[in-house]
Amino acid sequence: MKAVSQARYGTADVVTVEDIPEPVPAADEILVRVHAASLNGSDRENLVGRPFYARLGGLRRPRNPVPGSDVAGVVAAVGSAVTEFAPGEEVFGELAGYRGGLAEYVATPPRLLARKPPHLSFADAAAIPQAGCIALRATRGLRPGEQVLVNGAGGAGGAFVVGLAKHLGAVVTAVDRADKADHLLRVGADTTIAFEDEDWAGHRGRYDRVVDLVAHRSPHRVHAALRSEGTYLVVGGHTRVLLATLVAGPPIRWTTGKRVRVLVVPQSRADLETVTALVADGAVVPGADRLYALEEAPAAFARLAAGDHRGKIAITVA
């Protein structure tokens, strides 16, 4: 079968399209004929092997050379112990281990996959899993009128976070490169900040919630931008900031009443179904970037690695 391959960590040049053996599902797995996949910031991290957590899938080189975590396709076969899916059913979801999806077939445990709603195309369904589930957790509990800042809002996950926050009635400030401002306004932001020009962390006492997809500031600095009782959620970013946030969170809470923490988003079929229902209702529109064919995967990764994408890059496989 045809598959995208990444034999080592590096720039988009390490991405190739190869013929590799088709996987054989274990007794508790299903074999999915992949029709479409989408790229996330985690695929960019898994490409370069940075931050450090991107090497959990292989310290020196990726153990599974096939990248790609978000897929939509058709069940081609089921293992002997699988009872909940049957061949021919349309499914989508995020793969355990965040790899293996950019191939004509992937064998995976079925627990993370959901049935694809018939009205969603395979590419639209593949755009939802990781970004949608992050957004669902990152916006949980928001109240109408609250001030929310989304840092790194112009990439794969940002449109979902902005869209869901708006759906809940928040007033959203979106931060990214200046040339992504139009995209940020299109997906629903009320205000945009170009990070090259302005440092939002200097806005003292302004935000009820900050969702940070690219954290690189000290938690001791960012909490000043929160209102009293405000919350700062680190979703992704530098390893040292993640560690510093874990350590600093409790003392900041005791001394200021503000919550500063790392948001751990579980891979969850229930969350996927919840956010997909919101997409189906039009509550949130996944910001779609470009659609590539499988053979064009190196170009898709080059766009992702350069940070030129605005929303989700999709790749059609079948």
Ligand SMILES: NC(=O)c1ccc[n+]([C@@H]2O[C@H](COP(=O)([O-])OP(=O)(O)OC[C@H]3O[C@@H](n4cnc5c(N)ncnc54)[C@H](OP(=O)(O)O)[C@@H]3O)[C@@H](O)[C@H]2O)c1
């Ligand atoms: N917490 C969890 O459980 C969990 C689960 C899954 C994934 N994640 C993480 O969540 C993150 C997801 O992000 P994503 O998929 O949206 O990533 P993405 O597609 O890479 O988007 C990040 C955006 O941030 C921009 N950016 C870069 N530097 C910035 C700065 N200094 N200030 C503001 N914006 C900046 C990028 O633009 P340029 O590149 O042009 O600079 C890009 O538009 C990843 O780190 C991933 O590992 C977390």
